Amino acid sequence: MTVDGNAESRRLPTPCAGIPIEQMQFVRQILDRIGDKWTLLVIAVLADGPRRYTDVHNDIGIISQRMLTLTLRQLHQDGLISRTAYAEVPPRVEYALTPLGHGLRDIVTALIDWAADHYDEIRANRERTAT
Amino acid sequence: MTVDGNAESRRLPTPCAGIPIEQMQFVRQILDRIGDKWTLLVIAVLADGPRRYTDVHNDIGIISQRMLTLTLRQLHQDGLISRTAYAEVPPRVEYALTPLGHGLRDIVTALIDWAADHYDEIRANRERTAT
DNA sequence: CGGGATCCATTAGGATACTG
DNA sequence: CAGTATCCTAATGGATCCCG
Numbered sequence: 507m508t509v510d511g512n513a514e515s516r517r518l519p520t521p522c523a524g525i526p527i528e529q530m531q532f533v534r535q536i537l538d539r540i541g542d543k544w545t546l547l548v549i550a551v552l553a554d555g556p557r558r559y560t561d562v563h564n565d566i567g568i569i570s571q572r573m574l575t576l577t578l579r580q581l582h583q584d585g586l587i588s589r590t591a592y593a594e595v596p597p598r599v600e601y602a603l604t605p606l607g608h609g610l611r612d613i614v615t616a617l618i619d620w621a622a623d624h625y626d627e628i629r630a631n632r633e634r635t636a637t
Numbered sequence: 638m639t640v641d642g643n644a645e646s647r648r649l650p651t652p653c654a655g656i657p658i659e660q661m662q663f664v665r666q667i668l669d670r671i672g673d674k675w676t677l678l679v680i681a682v683l684a685d686g687p688r689r690y691t692d693v694h695n696d697i698g699i700i701s702q703r704m705l706t707l708t709l710r711q712l713h714q715d716g717l718i719s720r721t722a723y724a725e726v727p728p729r730v731e732y733a734l735t736p737l738g739h740g741l742r743d744i745v746t747a748l749i750d751w752a753a754d755h756y757d758e759i760r761a762n763r764e765r766t767a768t
Numbered sequence: 769c770g771g772g773a774t775c776c777a778t779t780a781g782g783a784t785a786c787t788g
Numbered sequence: 789c790a791g792t793a794t795c796c797t798a799a800t801g802g803a804t805c806c807c808g
Contacts, residue, residue: 530698534678536752536759541672543781547665559790567661570782575791585762596789597788606758609751616744621667627737628667631716674801690770701802706771727769728808772807779800787792 539584544569544577546614549603552587553611556602586610670715675700675708677745680734683718684742687733717741 539545544566551557551565563574578601581587586607592598603611670676675697682688682696694705709732712718717738723729734742 530678532756532760533749533752536756537677537748538674540748540752541674541677543669543672546668546672547661563790571791572783572793573781576781583763583766584759586759591790594789597791599790606755606762609755613744613747613751616747617668617671618664620740620744621664621671624737624740625663625667628715628717629663631737632714635714694770702771703773703803704801707801722770725769728771730770770808772805774805775803777800777802780798782795782797784795785793788790 539580540610542577544573545581546617548574548577548581549586549607549610549614550618552601552603552607553615556590556600559599559601562601581607670711671741673708675704676712677748679705679708679712680717680738680741680745681749683732683734683738684746687721687731690730690732693732712738 547566547569548562551562557565559574559578562578563569563571566574569577578587578589582589582601585604588602588604590600590602592600678697678700679693682693688696690705690709693709694700694702697705700708709718709720713720713732716735719733719735721731721733723731
């Protein structure tokens, strides 16, 4: 913040991939969320349809209850997923992507595809330089 | 790796967004790298051309020397960026995306665009549920 | 200029046990 | 089933000083 003197001199020469300096702060905020250990995977799991708590837990496999709960809660607070609790016994809670979340889904899918496609290459590089 | 017993029973019913269980491990590995605090931003900075160490440092702004160095080193080891040191005085080192890195660039750009586009919406959701 | 080395605080995140 | 609560460790990341 408080970057400019007069409006004339604000447009710096491509400061960062065309991102204005002021945007950097919240890009970082979003990226912090996106980039935590489980968020992307949870979104990936919900990508092809609503899932119950336990389903998500099983799909991801090694996530702890605690982290799953926290991740789901944050995604819900950000409005990326919906939470629907059915008053049954035993209780049933379904999580699903919201329209907002769907936008992220495509990107996440692209990211995962990329990771899958280039994993071998990356690992080869990693091992070569580790020698 | 070494997950299956016999090849017959491997194909589980849509385990996770179409990702086979075995892939989850390295998807997680890639995502761990991608999703750390600075990697995406560094890639974003390098997206529109080679940059020197100090340039990257200034563009991102609040990253510490230590984290910038570590992030650049990891990206280099993974083969996502190149490192070119010119034998001058004072020394000059330029970092640039490799072809492999360019693939990620498009996704990163999409992610950042998405973050910028929906930041207001997300923050509104966040504040509403924080009441 | 472009880092490396060290020390330290914070935090993320796992394990376990318990609950409506 | 779908969480909460507590404890505790490992990892992240910042600050500082130093070096070629």
